[in-house]
Amino acid sequence: MNKSIVAGMLALALAGCASQQPEQPFTLTVAHINDTHSHFDATDARLELGNQALFTRLGGHPRLQSHAESLRRQAEAADQPLLFVHGGDAWQGTGYFKLNQGAMNADILSRMRLDAMALGNHEFDLDNERLAAFIGGVDFPVLAANLDASRDPHLSGLENLRPYVLYEFDGHDKERLESMDDAGDDPVVAVIGLVLEDMAEISPNLGELIFEREVLAAQRTVRALREQEVKHIVAITHLGLERDQRLAKEVNGIDLIVGGHSHSLLGNFSNLGWDQNEPYAQVFTNQDGRGKTCVVQAGQYAQAMGRVSVTFTPDGRVSQCDGGNTLLSDHAFFRDIRRAEQHRLAGQDAARVAAFIEAQPNIALVEEDPALRAHIDEQYKPALDRAYGEVIGHVPVELKHVRLPGADGQGSRVAPLVAASQLYWANTPAVQAVTGRRADFALVGAGGVRNSLEPGELKEGHVSLELLPFANAMSIVSLTGRQVAGLLLEAINGTLPEGAHTGKFPYSAGLRYEFSETSKGRGYLSRIEHLADGRWQKLDPQAGYQVVMTSYNASGNDGWNTLYTAQQVLTDRLDLAFVDGRLTAFPVARLSKASGGGTQVHYINQPLECNAEGVRCNTDAQAFIDYVRDQRPVLTELTPATVTLNRL
Incomplete structure (x- = not known):
């Protein structure tokens, strides 16, 4: 074939590929939370505002919802892409979870219109059947690229449990794609999830799940996405800040890591009497010496929301990454932690506090979303108060x-x-x-x-x-x-x-x-x-x-491996529980490792089944x-x- 014809066909092909991704810089904003631990109501907090110790309440899911909606309105007005993600550990932490387990989390988080969530270690605290009910009950994808659930009877085949999800953006408008075959000419962002590789040391209820190495699974997933010509990759992880930073250095091709697990409120909060922590939105150079990865995390207990903006060059590299965490505060402030009415700031004192907060970059006065507040108060709070x-x-x-x-x-x-x-x-x-x-x-x-x-x-x-x-x-x-x-x-x-x-x-x-x-x-x-x-x-x-x-702990969980070794052959251990109101001892014979890596307790007589009636x-x-x-x-x-x- 004539070389000029080949060259012309190649030029057209390249032009066609280029038309699929715009040449102008692309900026993505990500709002993020992590380690919310069922704190649906606000939590008590002590702040130092203008050298004065004051007490207020921070966060809670109705306040998160209100702030997220504000960010959505801003992004829509500017016609800018926005994702809202959760870095895992929505479960445990308050009486709400004890009473409702994963069902309330599925209800409330779905109402908040998340785009994706990583699996945290506490999502494995019950059993895989109830985790499957949670994953199937939310209307957003739950992500874990290094989790092999193919042999687990409850989690295998769950449509909503994925290694990654794809979103295509046309300005602020976004569409979830099943594959890159459905992509048009607009930018596509892949969001992948990563869960702790050493989950077996933390959770005893893993069934037949297999957890792969974080770095290896992340690189494999990124490579597969790059082969599909995905240019922009966000990882939501539940690994902790140190492992996120390691991931940024050792894996080529992740643009942004939105983390959890270490409860790291990144940024300087000394202006509020809190700590000066590691900087928000640190950028690390990948192992190849060329790529850059930005790392963020947003504290704990639904007290704060992070907002990070990442700008990409036309070929998909990170050129800028900035943002910050914002504590979401109630409007009421008190001089005493007992919060009696006589302790409440009013008049000029309250106005001065409001003016001080208005001038701070990392705290905001935020009203609770009334619809979500009313839903929690009507459906869940009465039982909590009784309990x-x-x-x-x-x-x-x-x-x-x-x-x-x-x-x-x-x-x-x-x-x-x-x-x-x-x-x-x-x-x-x-x-x-x-x-x-x-x-x-x-x-x-x-x-x-x-x-x-x-x-x-x-x-x-x-x-x-x-x-x-x-x-x-x-x-x-x-x-x-x-x-x-x-x-x-x-x-x-x-x-x-x-x-x-x-x-x-x-x-x-x-x-x-x-x-x-x-x-x-x-x-x-x-x-x-x-x-x-x-x-x-x-x-x-x-x-x-x-x-x-x-x-x-007696079973060697959480890294107390000496206890597992001591009981691997024989033990005289007694586990104590109430059966029909009567304290009962359950003698243990030995411990062994299950196929998924968790510890299995072998009882001498009747096994201790905490979910059994009575x-x-x-x-x-x-x-x-x-x-x-x-x-x-x-x-x-x-x-x-x-x-x-x-x-x-």
Whole structure:
């Protein structure tokens, strides 16, 4: 064939390809939330506004909805593309989830008109059948490119569970595509999802699911999308900030990562008396040295919404990425956390606060969406109010929960109380009559404690629905002193590296230890003692001890692998739950690994089935309720601390 004809045909072909993607720069705006944890109502917050400590409420889903609608109106007026996405962990966190489980989340999130959501680890807290009901019940795609659900009877074949979704934009108008075969001449954005690769260490209810390596699955998915000539790729992830940054550096071709899991409120909030965190919208160079990836995340508990704008060059590379997180505040401010009417700001004081907030770039006064507020109040809130039950005590000052002690050595004020409650409860005559044992000490994983305790009344529901919402059975297991020390070393060293999952950090009662960091992220136990006969004694490596903890941690979850190893062949562990109102012990024979990587508990006689009729497993919450009611009706922190962490 004549070379000029070939050249002409090639030019026409290239012109045709070019016509499919406009040559002018393309700018995409993404509104995003993550780790909302069923905080459908606003959460209490302390702010410092103009050197004045004030108390208000932040966020909640009606306020998120109102702000999202405002961003949509702005984008529509400017004829600009907009996506609204969720970075995972919509589940757990409040009594709403305890009462309604995934059904309320599906209802409320669908009303918010999300474009996509990543699967978080807490979406696996129930079982795959109820997760499937949630995924099938929402009207937006749920994404996880590194999840293989093909062998799971509940999640395989779910149309709404996808590795990625495609959106084509004509200005503000967008259309969801089934494939690039349906694309026209307008820009197409692919949104992919990524879930934690080590989910088996976190969740025990994974069925036949397989979780692939995050980096490998991401690169494979990006490569497939590039082969389809998709130029713009957004990843919504539930990996944590450090892994998002690693992903940005090691994977070629992701333009924007919208993250979750580490609850990172990126940006400088020191103007409000909060922390100065890592910058919002950091840009990282890909492994190939050419591509750029922007990384964002938006805090926790539906308090804030992020808004990032990414501008692309005509060939699809990121040329600019900027934006920020905005805390969404109620209009009412109080001088005292008790929020009595006499504490409320009014007149000129209220006007000054409003003017101060108006001048800040990272907080806004936002009214709740009235329709969503009314729907929650009518359909869900009455049952929540009934479920909170009786007052069991009072908290005179805030007890703050932090997972990992900071550089100042200050750790959680709540987790030691939880540990103390478990030790107390295990040694009450009623429990000892069932177990025939006396517990020596208690260990608590920081991630099992879900929130701080605010001043005021403490009701049963504050414990069972918020503080300890996972309905874990209490366990008593025999361990040697050597195994206890190994567990502490494993758990502490696992939490120290930058960006590590700190939920595994161990707090204690009846046991105290000092850990000294010797190099970045590593260290040794310089002291470990237990309380016996009223005095502290050195832990004997050869001696056996009765240790009380939740069944979740006792099975080696959350990185407490020493416990799995100790019980792999044989164990004398007892799990404790109520059956028809009667406390019952369930002896455990051994542990094994299921095919999906989770831990399987083998009981000697009748298995403990927490979902069975008449079975109530939340003895962890019951222990705390009994402890406060019987021993600490005025709940203050325990001193001195049993955990000492010396950081470099």
